[in-house]
Amino acid sequence: MIKKMFAFILLMFMAIMFYALNSNITENKELFGVARSYAERGAGELGTQNIVTSIVVTYRGFDTLGEVSVLFIAATGVAVLLRRKEEEAPGKRSKRQSSEILQTGTKLLTPIIIMFGVYIFINGHLSPGGGFQGGAVIASAVLLLFLSDINYEINHSLFNIIESFSGAFYVVIGLLGLILLGANNFLDNRILPLGEFGAILSAGAIPVIYSLIGLKVGTELASIIDNMKRD
Amino acid sequence: MELQHGIIILMGLAMILSAILAMMVKDLISSVIAVGVVSLFASILYLLLQAPDVAMTEAAIGAGLSTLIFLYALHKTKDAEEEND
Amino acid sequence: MNTIHILGFILMLIGFWGMLTQKNMIKIVLAMAIVETGVQLVMVAFGFIKGRTAPILDSPELVKNAANLIVDPVPQSLVLTAIVIGVAVNALMLAFVIKLYQKKKTLSITEYKDLKW
Numbered sequence: 001m002i003k004k005m006f007a008f009i010l011l012m013f014m015a016i017m018f019y020a021l022n023s024n025i026t027e028n029k030e031l032f033g034v035a036r037s038y039a040e041r042g043a044g045e046l047g048t049q050n051i052v053t054s055i056v057v058t059y060r061g062f063d064t065l066g067e068v069s070v071l072f073i074a075a076t077g078v079a080v081l082l083r084r085k086e087e088e089a090p091g092k093r094s095k096r097q098s099s100e101i102l103q104t105g106t107k108l109l110t111p112i113i114i115m116f117g118v119y120i121f122i123n124g125h126l127s128p129g130g131g132f133q134g135g136a137v138i139a140s141a142v143l144l145l146f147l148s149d150i151n152y153e154i155n156h157s158l159f160n161i162i163e164s165f166s167g168a169f170y171v172v173i174g175l176l177g178l179i180l181l182g183a184n185n186f187l188d189n190r191i192l193p194l195g196e197f198g199a200i201l202s203a204g205a206i207p208v209i210y211s212l213i214g215l216k217v218g219t220e221l222a223s224i225i226d227n228m229k230r231d
Numbered sequence: 232m233e234l235q236h237g238i239i240i241l242m243g244l245a246m247i248l249s250a251i252l253a254m255m256v257k258d259l260i261s262s263v264i265a266v267g268v269v270s271l272f273a274s275i276l277y278l279l280l281q282a283p284d285v286a287m288t289e290a291a292i293g294a295g296l297s298t299l300i301f302l303y304a305l306h307k308t309k310d311a312e313e314e315n316d
Numbered sequence: 317m318n319t320i321h322i323l324g325f326i327l328m329l330i331g332f333w334g335m336l337t338q339k340n341m342i343k344i345v346l347a348m349a350i351v352e353t354g355v356q357l358v359m360v361a362f363g364f365i366k367g368r369t370a371p372i373l374d375s376p377e378l379v380k381n382a383a384n385l386i387v388d389p390v391p392q393s394l395v396l397t398a399i400v401i402g403v404a405v406n407a408l409m410l411a412f413v414i415k416l417y418q419k420k421k422t423l424s425i426t427e428y429k430d431l432k433w
Contacts, residue, residue, distance in 0.1 A: 007336040011329060018325040025318050028365045031383055035390050039383040043373055051371040051386070052284045055393040067397045074404035081411040128283035128372060132400050136291035143299065197379075217400070221296060224407050228303040228414075236319070243323040250327055250350050254334040259342060266346050269327070273353050276320060281370045282360050282392045288399050289356075297349065297403050304342065304410040308417045 047194040047203040048125040056130070057206050061187035065174070068167065068216060075220045082227045098148055106148040113141040121214030125203045131210040135217030142222040146229060154226055159219045166216035173205060173212075239279065246272045259305055267298040320361040327354030339424050341413045345406060352402045356395045363388030 031039060038055060048054045056064055121134030145152050177188035189209070195202035246269050253265035270293035277286040327350055334347030364387055371389040373379045378386070417423060 004337065007333070010336070011333055014332065015329060018329070022318065022321060022325065025321060025362075028363075028388070030365070031386075031388060035388045036383050038389060039371070039386060043379050043382065049373050050284075051373065051382075051389045052392050052396070055389055056396060060393060063397060067401060070401055071404050074408045077408050078411045081415050127374075128287060128370075130284065130396075132396065133284075133287045133291055136288070136296060140291075140295060224300070224404075225296075225303070228300060228307070228407070228411070239319055243319065246323065247326055247330070250330045253346060253350070254330065254338065254343065259340070262343060262346055266349055269350060269353055273357055276357065277360060280320070280360055280364050281368070281387050282395075283370055283372070285356075285360055285392050285395050285399070288396055292399055292403050293353070297406060300403070300407050300410060301342070301346070304414060307414050308342070308423060 043197070046189060046206070047197055048206060049198060050125050050127065050130075053125050053130055053206065053210070054203075057209050058187065058189050061174070061209075064213070065170070065187075068170065068213065071217065071220055072167065075224050078224050079227050082230070084230070097150065102148045106144055110141050110144060113144065114138060117141065117214070117218065121210050122200070122207060124210040124214075125206050126198065126200070131213030132217055134214040135221060138214070138218030139221035139225065143225055146225070154222065159223055163216055163219045163223075166212045166219075170209065170212050170216070173209060177205075235279065239276070242272050242276060260302075263298060263301045263305065266301075267294050270294040270297070318361070320364075321358055324354045324358035324361065327351070327357065339426060341416070341423050341425055342410075344425070345409050345413065348409070349402070349406055352398070356398055356402075359391045359395050359398075363391035 038059060039051060042048065042051045042054045046054045046058055117134045117137035119134075120129040120137060121131045124130035124134075142154065173191075174187040177191055178186050180191050181188055187209075189204035189206050192204045192208070194204055201207070249265045249268045249272075253262040253269070256262055256265075270289060274286045274289040274294060277283075277289060331347045331349075331351030331354060334350065335344055338344055338347065368385055368387050369378075371386040371392070373382055373386075413423075416428065420427060
């Protein structure tokens with residue numbers, strides 16, 4: 001009873017705080033400061049059409065490196081916690097084969113879904129999209145394979161190789177910016193030519209970086225799903 | 232402009248009702264689906280706020296993979312089916 | 317009219333209430349997911365400017381005059397990172413819940429009194 005009263009008082013305080021925050025909100029009229037300089041310089045300096053991509057990969061590229069590491073640590077944590085030694089295997093429950101519509105549909109749809117995911121992260125600098133969305137779509141293709149076939153096992157060595165090399169090449173490209181362009185230029189995208197505005201092979205190293213991020217996120221989410229599914 | 236404001240208020244009410252439903256129902260599968268509905272409506276609101284990148288990410292990850300991971304966790308803890316409250 | 321800010325704040329309050337009062341561990345993790353959705357809504361709503369369009373420059377007149385015609389792109393990039401980190405943290409929390417269940421076969425948080433003295 002007294003715990004519920006404390007919880008209620010805490011929520012009252014939070015509500016008063018949010019109300020005070022809410023009554024000070026004035027409507028924005030124009031961009032200020034950092035956002036204004038990103039909007040003005042983004043297309044000219046970096047050659048991208050999607051300003052959010054240029055912020056995530058180049059202007060704030062170090063935060064993306066930190067986020068990729070957090071994702072890696074979480075995937076490793078899930079794999080370590082849910083690992084099961086072979087002598088504790090429970091008795092197999094009887095599993096049914098899935099229906100024929102699902103099996104046939106999976107054979108037709110899986111290549112299309114993977115191609116759609118690759119399309120999303122290759123066009124990250126021209127239209128809404130990018131590495132994270134494309135990686136999630138690839139992970140859902142792997143999930144469809146799990147649902148349709150009860151004996152499907154992913155190729156663990158292939159996924160490990162793709163994930164490790166994507167992460168390592170991401171850091172190598174960042175260091176290349178430092179070596180080729182002098183100091184202050186970690187993760188710069190001008191190490192490759194900028195090309196014409198609006199073509200696929202434009203914006204320097206941004207398609208390369210986003211493809212690596214997309215592959216890494218996709219294989220990590222697929223390995224999280226595989227560890228939680230294993231029965 | 233009036234139509235858009237009314238749609239935002241309706242979706243907001245649906246989100247608040249789904250969130251309260253997720254916290255008060257005894258059955259765990261209904262709670263997981265209700266949180267997926269909150270994520271889905273949030274992705275539509277991001278589109279109305281002129282943020283297409285964020286809408287794509289929330290729809291793919293929040294309403295898709297997150298609901299799925301919760302359902303797998305429910306499957307692995309299934310022998311405690313009656314809820315302790 | 318800050319409808320979406322108020323909606324985000326109400327979702328955060330509902331999520332925190334769920335985290336403080338529920339006893340089933342999976343419901344506590346679900347409440348944390350609702351809090352994260354509310355926070356992300358408030359952040360993107362702070363960057364919205366009425367009458368402007370999305371930050372993608374696909375026509376020449378947008379390229380010339382970009383700073384006066386697009387909404388704020390900085391909160392959108394921060395929320396993009398936050399959504400992916402949120403799902404990773406949810407997966408790790410659920411892995412902990414599964415391990416605790418395998419130890420004591422109950423999902424109620426009042427049974428785990430090993431650290432209390």
